[in-house]
Structure formats: structure tokens, C-alpha cells
Amino acid sequence: MKSRAEDHAVVVGAGPAGLFAARVLADVFGRVTVVERDDPADGDRRGVPQSGHAHDFLARGHQITEEWFPGIGEEMVAGGAHAGDIARDVRWVIAGRPLVRSESGLATVISSRVFREGHLRARVEALPRVRLLGGQDVAGLSFSDDGSVVDGVLLGPGGAGKLPADLVVDASGRGSRTPVWLEEHGHGRVTEEKLKVDVGYATQVVRAPGDAFAGDVCINIVASPDSPRGGACQRVEGDRAVVTLYGVLGDHPPTDPEGFLSFAKSLAAPDIHEVLEVAEPLTEVRRYRFPASLRRRYEQMDSFPRGLLMLGDAVCSLNPRYGQGMAFAAMQALALRDHLAEEEAPTAEAYFRRLTEQVVDPVWNMTLLSDLSFPGVPGERTPELLQVLELVGRTQVAATLDGSLALTCLRVFGLLDPPTALLDPAVQERVHRTLSRQPASTGPEQ
Known part of the structure; x- marks a missing residue:
């Protein structure tokens, strides 16, 4: 990875997205400062009203986290979290019927969000190049005179203090104020999809x-x-x-x-x-x-300043019932890592294109497909989409009868495989065989 040992990166937000971003940046930049409005140690942070609810950490997120913070899962279990196999030790019930159990070899660690964030934060703060600055509100971005470059963040009431930066990564979440600041400095308003x-x-x-x-x-x-x-x-x-x-x-x-x-x-x-x-x-x-799910299409902007990137819910905030948020943020941080590894000075345009194609499009389309299976959710349902919905629904039913199909579904749920894996001809042939053997009047064997 190309080193920028003399440079300073600032991350806005100390939630999981910000912590993953800091971990990536610490391998490249000489200094990394994570700025958080709330006290990061406070479990009921004002900026995270959903923190007390159940939070999944999908299999792909667990894999990425173990790569960046080896042994963190064992540390969490030693502190009281619960480990298991996603197909053996998690009870999945779809349409009232349980998925078939199996050994997947894919680990999960179940904990409260506050507990998980605390362990992630401790690992990030232990990195010698990282400093966490809590209780500081980012009141704005610092722009060059012509607005073409972001060279830091403005702190405190009225933005009286400036924290200079060679790169700012906004991981402040769905409520990010960057869209307003970009518009104020002549870059136009980012298109939003809901x-x-x-x-x-x-x-x-x-x-x-x-x-x-x-x-x-x-x-x-x-x-x-x-x-x-x-x-x-x-x-x-x-x-x-x-x-x-x-x-x-x-x-x-x-x-x-x-x-x-x-x-x-x-x-x-x-x-x-x-x-x-x-x-x-x-x-x-x-x-x-x-x-509503929210997606900001930064990759479509005609003008975007150098020295600024976005990550996490600040880019795309997904329906939380799928439990994808933290793993989704980790996957976006991987895209940031790959972006920073480019030999030539990478542009924001290239970053957002990579983020869109590799991470956001597949996951957004997956949740969109699932949400549109509910008749009351507004949106166009083409004949092709209705056919896909039927095939996916049949696959999930078959997964309550066949362990191999259950694991196929769980790998998609866990963001390990794209949703197109459910439509693979070999998978659909197995679905057909499984359902054709099952009498319509009986349920799955227990």
C-alpha cells in the first residue's frame, strides 16, 4: 500500500464505519484523528438512537474484522459474548419454518452493539498512529478559496477551530451534513434515492x-x-x-x-x-x-472536491431489519483500502465508482429486491423482477428442507455471496428436486 507517512487523515464519526475507516487509514497515513461529537464511551450516544436494539454482525463483517483485528472475537467471548456457527447455532425461521441446520464453518459472535463497539474502539485506539477526539462537533468542512479542495474540518461552536487534514473521510452516518456543505461551496446537491x-x-x-x-x-x-x-x-x-x-x-x-x-x-x-x-x-x-432506506449517489456528481471521501451510512443507509449495517461498513472500508493502494493519486470519482460497483450496488439491489417482495412497499415490479422474487421465495422454502440450500441462503444473507447465487442453474435445479419431493400438504421434517 502506498505510504503517505507525512500526511494527516481525519475521520468524522467514531461508529463502526469510522473505526473501520481509521483502521485502513492507519496503514497509510502518518497520523489519523477520529472526531466524534458524543462521548464514544457513552453507550447511549445521542447520534446512535438505535444502539440499544438487536444488532447482527454478518459473516462477511466478522471475517473482515478478524483480518484487521486478529483475535478480537476470542476477546469478546472471554468478556461475555457468545460464539457460534451461523448455520448450526443460530435458529433461522422463514415463513414460520426453520432452516435446516448444518456445519458451515462460518463463525459469528453475538453481543450488544455497545459491547462490540467498545472492543473495536479499544483496538483502534491502540494503533500508534490513531487519536480519538471525543466530544467535538464538526461544524463544517474547510475548503480552499476556490472550493476545489477540502483541507480540514471546522470544530466547535460556529466552526471557530480548524483541524487541518490531507484527507477527510465522512463516516458520520445517515445524518451527514456534507450534502449541505458541498452545495454551499458550489458543488451542487447530491442526488438521493429513497x-x-x-x-x-x-x-x-x-x-x-x-x-x-x-x-x-x-x-x-x-x-x-x-x-x-x-x-x-x-x-x-x-x-x-x-x-x-x-x-x-x-x-x-x-x-x-x-x-x-x-x-x-x-x-x-x-x-x-x-x-x-x-x-x-x-x-x-x-x-x-x-x-426509508436512503442512498446518496455521489458517483453521479459532476463536481466533487479533492481531499474528501464518504463511507458507511453517509453513503447508503439500509433497511435495518436485514442486519447488514456494520458488515456493509466493513466492506466499504475494504473499498477504501483498495482505493488508497492505487499507484497513482486516486480521485474521488474513481473511489465512488469502485464503492458503487463493488459494494453498494450489490447490497442495495439485494435489499431492494427483498423489500419489493412486500406488496405495500412502493416501487416498480417488472415481470423480470416478479420472476426473480418467485425463484428466491421458492429457494427459501426449499432451504427449510435441504441443508445445502440453507447454507446457500445463509451465505447470501451474510454478504459472502451475491444474491445471484440463489439463481444459479444448479441451485435452482436442486430447489426444483427438493420441492417436487415434498407433498404440498405437509411441512418440513423437524
Whole structure:
């Protein structure tokens, strides 16, 4: 990787996206400063209203993190997190039926988001070139006189202080103010795409006996068009569990104890409700609403300043019910690493093109496809898309009968393989054989 040992990089935001960015930048830049508005050690940071809810860390994210921070999974388990195999120790329920269990060889570590961020942050802060600056709000970007270069960030009330930088990476999340600052300095407004999903979450932390999970580390009941309510029940540090229920298109779970329990009972499978019946509530039920997936098309801008890049939810914020956010951020950081490795001075245009083609397009299209399977989600459904939806739906049903197909689905869910893997002719032939052997009147063998 090409060294810029005399240069200084600034990362805006100390969430997972910012921490992954800092890890990449620390291999290239002589100094890296991560600027965070909130106190990073505060578990209820104002900028992360969803932090208390269940968070998945998909298989691809786990792989990338272990590459950059070897042994971090073992450290987390030693501190109380729970490790398992994604196909053996995670209970996946789709349309009311469990996926077939198998040994995938793909590890997962289940924890609260605060716990995971704490371990990531400690590893990043231990890097000799990295400094984390908490409690500092970035009030703006510092531009050259002609607006063509970003040469730092402005800190504090009114942007009175300047932190110079040779590169600024905005990883401040969905609420990034960079679109406004770019427009103010003559670069135009970035085009935004939105897909209305109106997902509502409700979460409670409980104390649950270990045998309530029957050896599993997590229970995922996936919403489907026929049963548009879902939930996740995750064993986290100690004997606690995080229970998150969700509904789409305005069908949100209530926060009163009786309503929360009733919503859990209404899911397509009883597994989460059964855990709640033997659990002791430790917190009140918390609510979170996500109105729409959002994508900012920086790759389409005609004008963009040198010295600035974007990463994470600041580029693309996905429907959170798929649990892709943190792994998605890690994959974007890989694209940043590859961008910085170019021999010639890479341009922002080349970076956003790489990010779009390698990371954002495949994942955005995957979530778009899944969301459009729900009839109430607005969007065009071409005959080709309807055919793909039918094939994917059949594949998921077959995965409740065939372990190989279950693993194929889980690799796609985990962002290890593209969604086109489900449409592979060999996979579809196996789907056909599996479903043709199954009488229509009976369910899968248990």
C-alpha cells in the first residue's frame, strides 16, 4: 500500500464505519484523528438512537474484522459474548419454518452493539498512529478559496477551530451534513434515492435462563410477505438477552408489556415468545422507527472536491431489519483500502465508482429486491423482477428442507455471496428436486 507517512487523515464519526475507516487509514497515513461529537464511551450516544436494539454482525463483517483485528472475537467471548456457527447455532425461521441446520464453518459472535463497539474502539485506539477526539462537533468542512479542495474540518461552536487534514473521510452516518456543505461551496446537491419501508422496532433487554435458547446463540424470525412481522432474540453478555420485534409499513410493535408480548406471540413461529415467557424484564421497551432506506449517489456528481471521501451510512443507509449495517461498513472500508493502494493519486470519482460497483450496488439491489417482495412497499415490479422474487421465495422454502440450500441462503444473507447465487442453474435445479419431493400438504421434517 502506498505510504503517505507525512500526511494527516481525519475521520468524522467514531461508529463502526469510522473505526473501520481509521483502521485502513492507519496503514497509510502518518497520523489519523477520529472526531466524534458524543462521548464514544457513552453507550447511549445521542447520534446512535438505535444502539440499544438487536444488532447482527454478518459473516462477511466478522471475517473482515478478524483480518484487521486478529483475535478480537476470542476477546469478546472471554468478556461475555457468545460464539457460534451461523448455520448450526443460530435458529433461522422463514415463513414460520426453520432452516435446516448444518456445519458451515462460518463463525459469528453475538453481543450488544455497545459491547462490540467498545472492543473495536479499544483496538483502534491502540494503533500508534490513531487519536480519538471525543466530544467535538464538526461544524463544517474547510475548503480552499476556490472550493476545489477540502483541507480540514471546522470544530466547535460556529466552526471557530480548524483541524487541518490531507484527507477527510465522512463516516458520520445517515445524518451527514456534507450534502449541505458541498452545495454551499458550489458543488451542487447530491442526488438521493429513497425506498419507503416504514419499519418500526421495539426492544427489551431481559434476563433469560440459558436453556431457554436450547443451545442456540440467537433466534431470527424473518418477516415475509405472508407474515410481515419479525424479530430477533440474541444472547448477549452475561445472562442477558436482547429481544427486538419489528413490523413493516406502519405495523409497529407496541411498547407496553402486554402489547409487546402479544406482538411476539403473533410472529410466524413461537420461539421468541417462548423465551419471553420464562424471562425477567430488565428494561422498559424502547422504540425506534426507520422510515426509508436512503442512498446518496455521489458517483453521479459532476463536481466533487479533492481531499474528501464518504463511507458507511453517509453513503447508503439500509433497511435495518436485514442486519447488514456494520458488515456493509466493513466492506466499504475494504473499498477504501483498495482505493488508497492505487499507484497513482486516486480521485474521488474513481473511489465512488469502485464503492458503487463493488459494494453498494450489490447490497442495495439485494435489499431492494427483498423489500419489493412486500406488496405495500412502493416501487416498480417488472415481470423480470416478479420472476426473480418467485425463484428466491421458492429457494427459501426449499432451504427449510435441504441443508445445502440453507447454507446457500445463509451465505447470501451474510454478504459472502451475491444474491445471484440463489439463481444459479444448479441451485435452482436442486430447489426444483427438493420441492417436487415434498407433498404440498405437509411441512418440513423437524
